[in-house]
Amino acid sequence: MTTALTSSLAKTTARTATRRRRRPEAFTVVSVIGVTCFMLICLVPFWMIVSGSFTDEQTLATSGYSLIPRPFSTTSYELIFTGPTVLSAYTASIFITVVGTAMALAFTSGLSWVIARRLPYVSRPLAVFAYIPMLFTGGLVPLYLLVTQYLKLQNSYFAVILPLLVAPFLVFIQVSAFRQLPEEILDSARVDGAGEMQIFFRIGLPLSKPILAVIGLFYAVHYWNEWFTALLFMSDVHKYPLPLLLQNLISNVSFSQMLPTAAEQSTPVYQLRLALTVVTIGPILLAYPFAQRYFVKGITLGATKG
Structure with a gap:
């Protein structure tokens, strides 16, 4: 019981x-x-x-925004993609973003590794070299003279890539991540006869994939959205990156509305601005899912004091 x-x-x-x-x-x-x-x-x-x-311009002007495009209109996209100008701007932005991100990752990783290893006579001067630009810069005029007069990079994509090649803040984030690597693994590699370059490429970089993905994403977003540097050094319209081209298109369309013939031209200003926004943020928005699994872990690694 x-x-x-x-x-x-x-x-x-x-x-x-x-x-x-x-x-x-x-x-x-x-x-x-x-x-x-x-x-x-x-x-x-x-x-x-x-x-x-995708909403008609007249409806946007009278009724404002809505969740459903009524009446449906693709006029703005037809204006954007008419001719090869936007396609060449896409090509320029993709080249600047891909090449710039790859070069920035290489330079930032190498500089961060040397600073993180605390090598004698090298690490401290490089740390100071990376820290000074966080406090002040040489100014816009010296930068313009350096790129145009000495480097002769006017109307070159590298005029946009090189000034943004190393971000000091991201350097110190990666330094913190490198310093969290287990010293036992590095010491065992040295005992086996591996040099500093072998340790960097075969151990340091493979163990730092999360922080590399995060830093690469930051650089990619920065290069994709960069327009001011291109405005300074680009005068060839066919080499304009996408953000600069879209800004010029918006400015020209807004100015055309002030002219007496604006009513006859009937340019869809509001619809065109929204379409340009979608065209600009679309590719970089699609890049986030590929780096999402590394993003939180990489931010955590870089935010912890080493």
């Missing part, structure tokens, strides 16, 4: 515990609701931009 009662109580307790485990906690419910609301706050404005880019 006692055994049966004990077994019954045990089953009842197990069922109660199972129900409690299945019941979501209040914190979990609040977290899900909060994240969902934040997602909607971020997603709805972006979707309204996309919807507005």
